[in-house]
Amino acid sequence: xxxxxxxxxxxxxxxxxxxxxxxxxxxxxxxxxxxxxxxxxxxxxxxxxxxxxxxxxxxxxxxxxxxxxxxxxxxxxxxxxxxxxxxxxxxxxxxxxxxxxxxxxxxxxxxxxxxxxxxxxxxxxxxxxxxxxxxxxxxxxxxxxxxxxxxxxxxxxxxxxxxxxxxxxxxxxxxxxxxxxxxxxxxxxxxxxxxxxxxxxxxxxxxxxxxxxxxxxxxxxxxxxxxxxxxxxxxxxxxxxxxxxxxxxxxxxxxxxxxxxxxxxxxxxxxxxxxxxxxxxxxxxxxxxxxxxxxxxxxxxxxxxxxxxxxxxxxxxxx
Numbered sequence: 142x143x144x145x146x147x148x149x150x151x152x153x154x155x156x157x158x159x160x161x162x163x164x165x166x167x168x169x170x171x172x173x174x175x176x177x178x179x180x181x182x183x184x185x186x187x188x189x190x191x192x193x194x195x196x197x198x199x200x201x202x203x204x205x206x207x208x209x210x211x212x213x214x215x216x217x218x219x220x221x222x223x224x225x226x227x228x229x230x231x232x233x234x235x236x237x238x239x240x241x242x243x244x245x246x247x248x249x250x251x252x253x254x255x256x257x258x259x260x261x262x263x264x265x266x267x268x269x270x271x272x273x274x275x276x277x278x279x280x281x282x283x284x285x286x287x288x289x290x291x292x293x294x295x296x297x298x299x300x301x302x303x304x305x306x307x308x309x310x311x312x313x314x315x316x317x318x319x320x321x322x323x324x325x326x327x328x329x330x331x332x333x334x335x336x337x338x339x340x341x342x343x344x345x346x347x348x349x350x351x352x353x354x355x356x357x358x359x360x361x362x363x364x365x366x367x368x369x370x371x372x373x374x375x376x377x378x379x380x381x382x383x384x385x386x387x388x389x390x391x392x393x394x395x396x397x398x399x400x401x402x403x404x405x406x407x408x409x410x411x412x413x414x415x416x417x418x419x420x421x422x423x424x425x426x427x428x429x430x431x432x433x434x435x436x437x438x439x440x441x442x443x444x445x446x447x448x449x450x451x452x453x454x455x456x457x458x459x460x
């Protein structure tokens with residue numbers, strides 16, 4: 142396994158600064174986000190620039206200069222947003238990521254399943270996180286039949302013809318419709334092997350899911366992985382649970398928030414997780430994603446780097 146860095150972790154840096162930072166810390170694999178996504182700046186790949194040969198040549202030259210490997214292109218966003226303009230933007234960035242990956246010989250594009258509206262339409266996606274109230278029972282089934290299934294079937298079929306070496310890796314992220322093993326298994330009949338998983342354990346831990354069970358169920362579909370932890374506050378969860386309408390951005394109040402590798406779960410847990418991933422057949426990049434509100438990008442990314450290095454040393458010593 143190799144440690145990489147996802148560029149969204151260091152959004153204040155230019156691309157050259159990002160590459161220099163990675164090289165200075167012994168990291169050779171970078172995952173680059175393409176185009177801005179809502180309020181999140183993504184300065185490292187401009188879709189328009191990357192559509193032309195000169196922009197791609199410039200990127201390849203910088204990768205060579207700093208000794209970097211482009212491990213994946215990330216086009217996270219809501220590809221099924223009910224707002225037509227936002228859906229078009231997300232899908233344009235997705236296809237820009239695919240085109241760039243194919244042109245540069247990169248085999249992974251990272252995104253999410255998307256979250257459409259419900260049967261009544263509307264301007265906002267409806268997250269199908271439960272089925273305990275009137276009119277909610279069939280929400281996921283409706284989204285799967287009318288939006289998710291047809292969309293991802295067409296994507297999988299098109300990529301099989303136009304980009305047979307490419308895998309799209311879905312991050313199972315609450316807030317989009319496919320966020321768990323059950324959701325992916327429901328989607329699986331609609332897609333081929335070229336649509337797999339970006340395994341990010343942090344999104345399972347706060348839901349109460351052991352990511353080891355995800356590997357057991359879907360290990361053969363893992364095409365990429367993120368290195369990110371989750372810090373859970375038992376006393377706050379006891380009072381407020383893990384679901385809340387506010388984002389987990391205030392570490393003094395949040396029942397949980399994301400954390401560097403090893404600061405939410407101990408290194409032994411990470412060792413077991415990485416071993417299980419390797420045993421399932423995934424032996425690629427673990428791309429650090431920093432989202433801990435306590436640290437700036439450089440410190441948080443460096444902390445995750447230290448945690449992953451420690452876990453991988455444990456694995457090597459145990460051989």
